[in-house]
Amino acid sequence: MDDLISEFIAECREMLEALGGEIVAWEASPDDRARLDSIFRFVHTVKGNCGFFDFPRLEALSHAAEDALAEVRAGRRHPDPVLVSAVLAIIDRIAEMIAALDAGEEWPAGDDSALIHALQERAEVPAAPVAATVAEAQSKAVAPRTIRLSVELLDRLMSGVSDMVLARNECARRLRETTGDVAVDGAFERLSTIIAEMRDAITRTRMQRIENLFVALPRMVRDLSAELGKQVLVDIEGGDVELDREMIEMIRDPLTHIIRNSVDHGIETPPERLKAGKREIGLLSVSARQSGNQILIDIQDDGRGINGNKLVEKAIAAGVMEKSEVANLTPREQLALIFEAGLSTAKQVTAISGRGVGMDVVRSNIERIGGVVEVDSTLGQGTRMTLRVPLTLTIIPALTVSVAGQNFAIPRSAIDEIVRANGESVTLEKLGGAGVATIRGRRVPEIALSDVLGLKSDIPEHERSLVVLRPAGADVYALAVDRIHDHEELVVKPAAPAVMATGLYAGTTLADDGSPILLFDPAGIAQVGGVKLEAHERASRIADAPAAAAVDDTPVLLFRGLDGARRAMRLAVVDRIEEVPADSIRPGAGKLRVQLGETILPLAGVNGDLPGDKVRLFRLNDGAREIGYAFREVVDLSILGADLIPATSPGEISAVTLVSGEPAEVVDPHWLFANFATPAGGASELICRLPTDDPWMQNMLRPIVEAAGYRVVSDSDEVEADLAILSEASDKDAAAARTIRLRSDPDPASDKDETIYRYDRAALLMALKSAGAGGR
Amino acid sequence: MSELLLIVTIAGERVALPAAAVESVVELDTLIPVPRAAPHVAGLSALRSRVLTVIDCMRSLELGATDCSDGIREAAVVELDGHHYALIVDLVEDVVEAASEPAMVRAAMGPGWERVSKGMVETEEGPMLLIDIAALIAGAEAKAA
Numbered sequence: 001m002d003d004l005i006s007e008f009i010a011e012c013r014e015m016l017e018a019l020g021g022e023i024v025a026w027e028a029s030p031d032d033r034a035r036l037d038s039i040f041r042f043v044h045t046v047k048g049n050c051g052f053f054d055f056p057r058l059e060a061l062s063h064a065a066e067d068a069l070a071e072v073r074a075g076r077r078h079p080d081p082v083l084v085s086a087v088l089a090i091i092d093r094i095a096e097m098i099a100a101l102d103a104g105e106e107w108p109a110g111d112d113s114a115l116i117h118a119l120q121e122r123a124e125v126p127a128a129p130v131a132a133t134v135a136e137a138q139s140k141a142v143a144p145r146t147i148r149l150s151v152e153l154l155d156r157l158m159s160g161v162s163d164m165v166l167a168r169n170e171c172a173r174r175l176r177e178t179t180g181d182v183a184v185d186g187a188f189e190r191l192s193t194i195i196a197e198m199r200d201a202i203t204r205t206r207m208q209r210i211e212n213l214f215v216a217l218p219r220m221v222r223d224l225s226a227e228l229g230k231q232v233l234v235d236i237e238g239g240d241v242e243l244d245r246e247m248i249e250m251i252r253d254p255l256t257h258i259i260r261n262s263v264d265h266g267i268e269t270p271p272e273r274l275k276a277g278k279r280e281i282g283l284l285s286v287s288a289r290q291s292g293n294q295i296l297i298d299i300q301d302d303g304r305g306i307n308g309n310k311l312v313e314k315a316i317a318a319g320v321m322e323k324s325e326v327a328n329l330t331p332r333e334q335l336a337l338i339f340e341a342g343l344s345t346a347k348q349v350t351a352i353s354g355r356g357v358g359m360d361v362v363r364s365n366i367e368r369i370g371g372v373v374e375v376d377s378t379l380g381q382g383t384r385m386t387l388r389v390p391l392t393l394t395i396i397p398a399l400t401v402s403v404a405g406q407n408f409a410i411p412r413s414a415i416d417e418i419v420r421a422n423g424e425s426v427t428l429e430k431l432g433g434a435g436v437a438t439i440r441g442r443r444v445p446e447i448a449l450s451d452v453l454g455l456k457s458d459i460p461e462h463e464r465s466l467v468v469l470r471p472a473g474a475d476v477y478a479l480a481v482d483r484i485h486d487h488e489e490l491v492v493k494p495a496a497p498a499v500m501a502t503g504l505y506a507g508t509t510l511a512d513d514g515s516p517i518l519l520f521d522p523a524g525i526a527q528v529g530g531v532k533l534e535a536h537e538r539a540s541r542i543a544d545a546p547a548a549a550a551v552d553d554t555p556v557l558l559f560r561g562l563d564g565a566r567r568a569m570r571l572a573v574v575d576r577i578e579e580v581p582a583d584s585i586r587p588g589a590g591k592l593r594v595q596l597g598e599t600i601l602p603l604a605g606v607n608g609d610l611p612g613d614k615v616r617l618f619r620l621n622d623g624a625r626e627i628g629y630a631f632r633e634v635v636d637l638s639i640l641g642a643d644l645i646p647a648t649s650p651g652e653i654s655a656v657t658l659v660s661g662e663p664a665e666v667v668d669p670h671w672l673f674a675n676f677a678t679p680a681g682g683a684s685e686l687i688c689r690l691p692t693d694d695p696w697m698q699n700m701l702r703p704i705v706e707a708a709g710y711r712v713v714s715d716s717d718e719v720e721a722d723l724a725i726l727s728e729a730s731d732k733d734a735a736a737a738r739t740i741r742l743r744s745d746p747d748p749a750s751d752k753d754e755t756i757y758r759y760d761r762a763a764l765l766m767a768l769k770s771a772g773a774g775g776r
Numbered sequence: 777m778s779e780l781l782l783i784v785t786i787a788g789e790r791v792a793l794p795a796a797a798v799e800s801v802v803e804l805d806t807l808i809p810v811p812r813a814a815p816h817v818a819g820l821s822a823l824r825s826r827v828l829t830v831i832d833c834m835r836s837l838e839l840g841a842t843d844c845s846d847g848i849r850e851a852a853v854v855e856l857d858g859h860h861y862a863l864i865v866d867l868v869e870d871v872v873e874a875a876s877e878p879a880m881v882r883a884a885m886g887p888g889w890e891r892v893s894k895g896m897v898e899t900e901e902g903p904m905l906l907i908d909i910a911a912l913i914a915g916a917e918a919k920a921a
Contacts, residue, residue, distance in 0.1 A: 159826065406808065452812075453811035454811055454812060494858075494859075495859075496859040496913075497859070498814055498829060498831075498913065498914075499829055501813070501814065502810070502811075502812040502813050504811075505810075508820060508827040509827075510822055510827065515808060515822060516808050516820040516821065516827045518808070518810060
């Protein structure tokens with residue numbers, strides 16, 4: 001009897017899992033007979049079995065649902081949202097009961113009559129928010145023939161095969177020692193191949209379609225969006241990608257969390273979306289694909305995006321970062337702040353997300369399984385989160401290293417490069433006891449593995465090898481090890497809690513000779529070794545600047561222009577980097593100008609669309625004048641090489657060259673200042689005296705005079721003027737080197753009249769020019 | 777039916793482990809140290825392609841360290857939360873039947889013993905201290921935390 005019940009539970013669970021998506025899809029297209037049938041089949045199965053096992057409550061529930069669905073099947077009832085919600089509620093209750101049954105607990109107390117009654121209601125209510133699966137769910141393939149196996153049995157098979165591999169290796173060693181018999185060798189080769197194939201096959205039994213993870217998503221999004229009054233369409237792709245069974249469990253929570261965040265904070269309410277010129281229904285697409293030995297899971301929404309500046313403000317407020325660090329953050333680094341603990345941009349804390357715990361947990365969970373989370377967001381257009389996780393938890397390509405005679409493994413995915421400590425491009429220095437390695441001009445913190453582990457290494461420091469590790473996607477450090485051994489594919493198993501408590505290890509594995517090897521967690525080593533990972537990248541950028549300037553090379557700032565092109569700007573002309581609101585950039589006097597506090601500077605570099613919110617710009621200074629140069633993001637600080645390919649015609653770009661291995665356009669600051677900067681004021685300026693009591697002069701003439709390079713003073717100012725402009729009628733004598741008199745009559749009064757008609761622009765400009773030239 | 781007990785010697789004292797929890801008794805030869813782990817974690821060893829986390833019971837009880845330098849040690853293999861552990865003991869003796877339910881030991885024991893004690897059981901070989909394997913594996917630090 002117990003066997004039958006457990007069989008029943010297993011069957012129900014399997015059907016329940018598949019069903020969540022079906023029901024939501026059915027709601028979206030109520031006429032879809034196939035979906036209706038599969039839901040009907042489920043409740044029917046439950047009902048049938050319940051009668052047999054004597055579970056009256058389950059039976060009553062499933063019976064009611066079956067009745068309602070039968071009416072729909074017969075066409076007597078339309079599947080409105082009320083009905084769908086009621087059916088969902090019943091299926092939820094059934095799931096609860098089955099879970100309790102499985103755990104051997106008492107059934108959750110309660111009365112089901114409310115649920116059953118809900119089925120009978122045919123209230124007319126406004127349509128509930130719609131969530132639907134498109135794409136794959138439309139055409140579900142026929143399931144392959146399967147049998148149910150216990151995981152324990154699979155694990156036994158797996159360890160049996162591992163043993164077999166070890167025995168084969170042992171055998172191979174013995175065979176090599178004895179004299180070779182070709183026939184024996186041949187037979188052994190065959191055995192080897194078969195064992196390898198078997199190992200592959202057994203490994204594959206641990207794989208599961210990621211669909212198992214995805215089927216629950218439409219249902220979850222539907223419930224969430226209903227709760228929040230939003231409309232969300234879910235698009236799921238790549239459900240047939242296979243992933244290690246344990247891996248699927250490990251990414252379930254992070255994925256759920258990201259999706260909840262997207263629906264809660266990302267996607268706007270329908271009125272907000274309409275106002276922003278978007279479709280009422282938000283789109284959330286979840287896709288999985290395999291790339292090499294990684295699985296990439298993209299979660300993309302078309303919601304409001306993440307505001308990097310707000311994150312930065314929060315980070316400062318929460319004390320995660322110093323104000324001084326913030327200025328140099330690239331937009332990507334700003335967005336990455338979302339993974340810092342204690343940050344949440346949501347104004348309100350909601351029940352669904354936004355408590356500031358979560359994204360940091362998401363990242364640490366993903367990193368624990370050797371994965372990476374990336375975030376990309378455009379304000380107002382949406383956010384994309386990418387989870388990169390290794391294909392399998394259990395087989396990890398790794399590098400074996402040794403220190404003090406003991407072997408360890410490092411996951412290869414975290415390794416950036418390997419250099420010898422005494423190599424040409426490497427120098428090691430000690431700063432206050434802390435190690436700093438300079439590898440091809442790049443400063444990275446260096447720690448010795450022997451120090452981290454508290455072991456004594458008898459290899460002198462300069463004979464060690466440095467493994468440059470990049471644990472968290474962006475931050476690097478160098479780990480000094482005694483020896484590098486081999487690349488191996490290791491079958492990794494989780495280590496006991498007492499071992500994991502050190503924070504250094506990601507798991508254990510067995511080497512080919514059968515002895516255990518510890519696999520390192522690169523982030524953990526950095527932490528235990530005292531490397532400040534997050535701070536490092538930001539600090540090194542600032543530290544690099546003076547160091548680079550000392551060398552006889554031209555330091556340049558590598559950046560991306562608004563048009564996306566990679567450009568280089570000589571560092572010396574960049575005064576500082578400013579960030580201004582987009583509305584402080586306005587066209588003025590034929591050029592774009594930007595307001596920076598009290599000053600207005602001409603703005604160059606606007607060759608693409610301005611970002612909607614904030615614009616970052618370089619403030620360039622030639623010693624006397626300033627201009628702004630808008631850009632999208634700073635890429636790096638670099639050195640300008642000697643091999644410049646000059647541009648054929650003068651312009652904003654003076655040359656093209658390779659910077660850090662990629663082509664970049666070198667911006668010509670001379671051209672920029674020649675074309676954008678306004679003539680400088682100061683000591684050399686010309687002064688023109690205009691009567692203050694003449695409104696025409698002040699309003700109409702003054703701009704022309706100023707544009708010609710004069711500083712305008714009033715007739716009472718006690719300065720020596722180069723020029724005075726008076727009206728014909730004025731009888732005053734202006735104190736100035738030269739005087740221009742203007743008349744209001746187009747025709748001169750006589751031939752000797754030296755006055756200029758006040759609207760004769762050409763003559764006016766000529767006079768202004770000659771006065772300027774003659775005055776000096 | 778009464779519980780079966782495995783009698784082992786730890787730090788010269790005969791104590792009882794619940795025999796149902798013990799998978800096997802092995803002789804450990806290789807021992808790979810785990811740098812930076814808690815002191816009672818003696819290292820790792822392999823048993824039939826499974827990794828065993830080796831626990832030095834004497835250190836766990838803060839009664840000194842087992843000398844592992846001479847190579848082969850006797851150990852009881854147990855499973856806890858899906859992980860396999862080898863508990864290094866001085867000697868594995870015999871399996872006996874428990875004649876009573878565990879009763880509280882009312883006299884004061886050493887602090888290490890106090891932590892891992894599940895009480896006193898009567899056996900045909902006299903009263904024995906029944907050891908809580910989970911507490912033994914957790915070691916001295918777990919209590920402090």
